[in-house]
């Protein structure tokens with residue numbers, strides 16, 4: 001065999017040395033066993049893939065098993081059973097989960113409807129709210145979604161029109177929330193409403209709202225471009241809730257919702273990079289396996305350069321993510337840096353997926369191939385949780401300072 005025809009072994013994408021704590025390393029080792037021995041077979045047994053989502057009963061099984069194994073509550077405050085991990089550890093754990101390729105990835109830590117949705121609210125919640133909302137979510141018995149976006153309030157989240165009007169011991173809620181992750185299978189929602197008496201004044205307040213209250217309806221009839229249907233609208237029509245469901249102070253709704261926006265922005269990066277790693281690994285394997293002109297396509301320099309660029313950009317994005325995570329752990333504000341990470345990781349991950357499709361040729365175009373799905377899924381991250389343009393606005397504002405605010 002000459003150099004042109006020698007098969008190229010399928011390599012895993014290079015993984016730099018582990019930078020987290022020993023506790024996180026152990027956590028990931030146990031997660032690896034859980035995902036390989038339980039979640040992969042469970043998905044196979046029930047025909048679940050990333051586009052054919054699991055029914056609520058099966059999700060509940062995953063949430064509860066993850067809870068029993070000590071994973072589900074990882075993000076909670078330590079007093080509620082959280083792991084007390086640094087941002088670096090948290091990012092590494094999430095990256096590992098998404099790089100596993102499991103369709104249950106968003107459910108292992110309960111990112112759509114579990115503990116990450118309520119951890120920060122635990123500080124604001126009354127003892128009654130802890131019992132009725134936070135603890136059932138932490139115990140994986142109930143699911144909760146988080147609703148800010150509306151048909152007329154997207155990037156401009158302060159322009160909310162959903163109204164909460166006080167009536168004795170109750171509030172009456174009217175309005176529509178749009179694109180709410182997890183709403184099709186939630187039991188409760190955190191709804192951010194306008195409570196201003198003067199429409200010219202932006203005043204927002206947060207409320208816990210139970211799904212079974214009259215006047216609460218979920219419209220779940222659409223799918224995202226990634227083929228998933230776990231996003232829906234919440235329509236509130238004269239929905240009455242006890243005043244005791246108000247979270248924190250009146251007027252602090254958005255502040256409460258966006259209070260951890262810097263850390264949250266950064267913590268979207270490991271999901272994108274875990275998925276981008278999958279795209280790279282699939283491409284390496286395909287380049288070694290697929291033969292054209294009598295040789296593996298990985299022997300062509302044009303294909304090698306695609307792979308080299310994918311690996312290089314993944315390494316750069318990962319270094320930025322971990323650098324910002326370290327800054328946050330050191331107590332730095334890092335607002336601009338977290339936006340840089342969200343911007344760079346989402347744009348880079350999509351470019352990696354695009355190249356992965358190119359390496360796969362026709363295979364990468366056909367629905368059902370993983371890189372085709374990753375391409376559509378990673379496209380969405382450039383819009384979710386603050387579009388790339390909004391991240392650039394934040395970065396520029398921080399760079400320019402008060403002069404242009």
Ligand SMILES: Cc1cc2nc3c(=O)[nH]c(=O)nc-3n(C[C@H](O)[C@H](O)[C@H](O)COP(=O)(O)OP(=O)(O)OC[C@H]3O[C@@H](n4cnc5c(N)ncnc54)[C@H](O)[C@@H]3O)c2cc1C
Nearest residue numbers: 146147148149154155179180181224231385386387389390
């Ligand atoms: C799958 C999915 C899940 C979601 N989950 C949730 C959820 O759980 N809870 C929730 O509350 N929301 C959720 N969202 C909503 C999401 O946060 C918004 O879609 C996002 O913030 C963008 O808002 P928009 O879609 O209204 O776009 P728009 O704000 O209408 O933006 C349209 C375009 O205009 C640009 N633009 C807008 N303003 C500016 C500006 N000032 N400067 C420059 N460019 C600008 C944008 O960058 C974009 O390119 C979800 C969305 C999706 C698609």
